[in-house]
Amino acid sequence: MLARRLLRPATARQLTVPLLAQSYSSSSPAPKGTPDIDPSALTIEKTASPKPLLPAADLVFGRNFTDHMLSIEWTARDGWLPPRITPYQNLSLDPSACVFHYAFTCFEGMKAYKDPSNRIRLFRPDRNMHRLNRSSSRIALPTFSGPKFVELISKFVNLEDRFIPKQKGYSLYIRPTMIGTQNTLGVGPPGSALLYVIASPVGPYYPTGFKAISLEATESAVRAWPGGVGDRKLGANYAPCIVPQIDAAKRGYQQNLWLFGEEGYVTEVGTMNMFVAWVNEEGVKELITAPLDGTILEGVTRESILELARERLVPEGWKVSEEKYTIAQMKKAADEGRLLEAFGAGTAAVVSPVKAVTYRGEEIKIPLSPGKETGPLAEKFWNWMLAIQYGEVDHPWSQVISE
Numbered sequence: 001m002l003a004r005r006l007l008r009p010a011t012a013r014q015l016t017v018p019l020l021a022q023s024y025s026s027s028s029p030a031p032k033g034t035p036d037i038d039p040s041a042l043t044i045e046k047t048a049s050p051k052p053l054l055p056a057a058d059l060v061f062g063r064n065f066t067d068h069m070l071s072i073e074w075t076a077r078d079g080w081l082p083p084r085i086t087p088y089q090n091l092s093l094d095p096s097a098c099v100f101h102y103a104f105t106c107f108e109g110m111k112a113y114k115d116p117s118n119r120i121r122l123f124r125p126d127r128n129m130h131r132l133n134r135s136s137s138r139i140a141l142p143t144f145s146g147p148k149f150v151e152l153i154s155k156f157v158n159l160e161d162r163f164i165p166k167q168k169g170y171s172l173y174i175r176p177t178m179i180g181t182q183n184t185l186g187v188g189p190p191g192s193a194l195l196y197v198i199a200s201p202v203g204p205y206y207p208t209g210f211k212a213i214s215l216e217a218t219e220s221a222v223r224a225w226p227g228g229v230g231d232r233k234l235g236a237n238y239a240p241c242i243v244p245q246i247d248a249a250k251r252g253y254q255q256n257l258w259l260f261g262e263e264g265y266v267t268e269v270g271t272m273n274m275f276v277a278w279v280n281e282e283g284v285k286e287l288i289t290a291p292l293d294g295t296i297l298e299g300v301t302r303e304s305i306l307e308l309a310r311e312r313l314v315p316e317g318w319k320v321s322e323e324k325y326t327i328a329q330m331k332k333a334a335d336e337g338r339l340l341e342a343f344g345a346g347t348a349a350v351v352s353p354v355k356a357v358t359y360r361g362e363e364i365k366i367p368l369s370p371g372k373e374t375g376p377l378a379e380k381f382w383n384w385m386l387a388i389q390y391g392e393v394d395h396p397w398s399q400v401i402s403e
């Protein structure tokens with residue numbers, strides 16, 4: 001079988017990706033009608049040396065991985081090849097592989113949770129599939145059927161059941177990744193790719209309760225711009241944000257608040273979407289977040305918070321807006337006592353309360369609930385989201401995948 005020829009035996013602990021890719025022209029288009037991902041062709045090779053489980057207290061985000069990985073190769077000529085679950089192992093790539101030179105890489109971040117009946121759940125996996133396809137298509141990597149990939153991820157996660165901690169707040173972080181594997185220094189669409197999934201057990205983001213963060217409004221660097229790729233989850237978007245993050249950290253700030261343009265539009269915070277709650281100039285309580293104008297990542301948490309807010313806060317008199325807003329408007333609201341709350345939103349922390357933003361050397365203080373490291377809204381969303389993610393309430397966003 002082709003897949004067998006392309007991959008070395010897993011016992012070598014190395015996954016060799018398309019040797020055949022060398023023979024593809026970097027400009028060969030993906031022929032229409034090549035096979036999609038096929039879960040029925042999955043082969044599973046279980047590890048002969050299962051890893052010991054770490055004590056929950058020792059789990060560090062993204063440091064330890066489960067026993068296996070899921071891999072699916074793609075070539076322009078043959079489409080998606082049979083999926084494989086193998087022991088977790090190194091990849092073996094030619095040094096000329098395009099991923100190393102031209103950043104043909106995109107990824108997703110999602111989690112599997114254990115519910116009170118010990119069943120495994122995913123949270124809105126269709127959203128991650130949609131976003132991964134949008135990311136891959138933007139960098140000339142192949143697309144795939146979202147439901148079929150979720151079916152495979154579910155099989156993989158079920159196999160790794162013992163790594164999913166049972167305690168609330170803990171989860172299995174799942175990292176689907178796609179890379180271009182074509183061996184060429186020619187700049188062009190990759191003729192071969194690898195889609196793979198690894199998973200890492202993770203502890204609660206706030207093991208000892210919320211910890212509100214201080215931000216530096218960043219003007220020395222721009223994360224994303226109109227017509228750019230800030231709305232896709234490309235590896236190339238992340239490396240350039242590290243130096244500004246280090247610079248902000250040296251000055252005592254936990255995250256960058258990314259601004260855009262002379263107007264100082266507030267876009268995102270670190271690797272989270274940003275929400276602000278204020279009493280707006282018309283005297284109405286408003287929850288506002290930047291619109292999906294191409295410079296904002298379409299966060300699954302962002303979308304979920306917006307939907308929950310429309311369902312549960314609007315009846316209480318709140319306005320919920322996806323509108324541009326500026327750092328100057330935040331400052332004015334703070335000066336006039338109208339700024340109520342601010343928080344980041346993302347899969348890792350769910351919500352991350354913000355206590356201050358420093359802009360051009362001036363601190364904008366953001367209120368927190370008395371004696372707490374969060375405001376009331378962030379806490380509410382955190383509770384609502386966790387209840388859904390951990391299956392404590394019945395909700396269509398949470399999908400049971402236990403076999």
Ligand SMILES: Cc1ncc(COP(=O)(O)O)c(C=O)c1O
Pocket residue numbers: 109268270271272273297298299300301302345346347348
């Ligand atoms: C730049 C950026 N914004 C926002 C988010 C939040 O997205 P999500 O809620 O889907 O995790 C992430 C994390 O994936 C991100 O990397």
